[in-house]
Amino acid sequence: MTAAPRRPLTVLLATPRGFCAGVDRAIQIVERAIEKFGAPVYVRHEIVHNRHVVERLKGLGAVFVETLSECPEDRPVVFSAHGVPKSVPAEAEARNIFYLDATCPLVSKVHVEAQRHYDAGREIVLIGHAGHPEVVGTMGQLPPGAVSLVETLAGAQAFTPRDPARLAYVTQTTLSVDDTGEIVAALKARFPQVAAPHKEDICYATTNRQAAVKAIANRAELMVVVGAPNSSNSLRLVEVAERAGCPRAVMVQRGRDLDLALAEGVTTIGITAGASAPEVLVEEVLTRLREHFEVTIEEVVVAEERIIFKLPAGLQHA
Incomplete structure (x- = not known):
């Protein structure tokens, strides 16, 4: 039939x-760390958000944890592509843990921008999603209260800065281009002097x-x-x-x-x-x-x- x-x-x-290039780099860092130092190599948080990638790296000898407290002091640790608060490498150094930072360079660029605005005395608005590791890492670059998170257009319309003349914004790198454009437009309409990134933060x-x-x-x-x-x-x-x-x-x-x-x-x-x-x-x-x-x-x-x-x-x- x-x-x-x-x-x-x-x-x-x-x-x-x-x-993308940042994901490819982060995965290679874990692979080559295992080649160079042997297994296990610890990874703080999923190196990238993909179960297939994580399971494959586990098979090679990566151990995924959420905090440094789960890591022994005699094995290397890799920080994920999303970036980490400054307190994390500081803790690793205090415990003499050797670490490799797999933060995407485009996320690191946002960290540098945030620090530059803070050093210039500006209040910083971070456009992003609460709880996302990249947002946690970016907010953790600066002291508590230095960065205000805005997630939505309504949030941008309700936000009240300490001084509208000393305000800047940065964004998470993985947002909707259109949604972010609306939020930025709202901030600029309300606060015409708001300082923008030299180059758009969305990667x-x-x-x-x-x-x-x-x-x-x-x-x-x-x-x-x-x-x-x-x-x-x-x-x-x-x-x-x-x-x-x-x-x-x-x-x-x-x-x-x-x-x-x-x-x-x-x-x-x-x-x-x-x-x-x-x-x-x-x-x-x-x-x-x-x-x-x-x-x-x-x-x-x-x-x-x-x-x-x-x-x-x-x-x-x-």
Whole structure:
């Protein structure tokens, strides 16, 4: 008996997608630390927000913890790509723990900006999401009370600075470009003298991935975002897809998580991946679709990324 022909399905593959330079660097730091110092190497918080990446590194000998108190003093510790408060390296130094800082250089740039504004006597508004490790790390660069967190447009409209003439803002690097633009516009309308970053804090990878989703959203009947539920940049891609005209957007952590019932009656699906999701997980989604449909792939490219961040000096030739 001949099998029924598979229904045709067009997949619009957003490019850029997946790993950014900061994520790639952070993962390499853990891998090379294990090569150089042997297992175990401790990692404070998930190195990046992706379960597949974390489990693979565990298999190599990484031990993930949430606090330095869980770390012995005779093993290296890696700080995650999201950045940490200043108190964390200070504690490591006090205990003579050798540490490697895998903070994304673009997050470190925000830390430097915040310090510069503080040194200039400005009150600082941080646009970001409460509790996110990057926000905790950025606020922890300065004394308590130096940074005020604004999460929403309503928050920006209600914020009251100590001195409107001495105010600055910085942002989390993984926010919605459009949402952040609205919040910044509100701050500038209320406080025309507010000091802005020299260059936008939302990172190139977040901006490019959102632009790629916008480029395919109005053609796709379903958008599949490969990412983790605790990944800020992945969550933003789901939101951006829906706002840009896609009837439905879902997040999956890997191929087996995709509910094929969502593809019933659908002729065109968009696929992207958050900056902490490896390409192998995108391939899993494509494999699952190919098992049930006659898939034609159209890659939609909005930018080329050639940025590479250097590893710490001691690991470059591990």
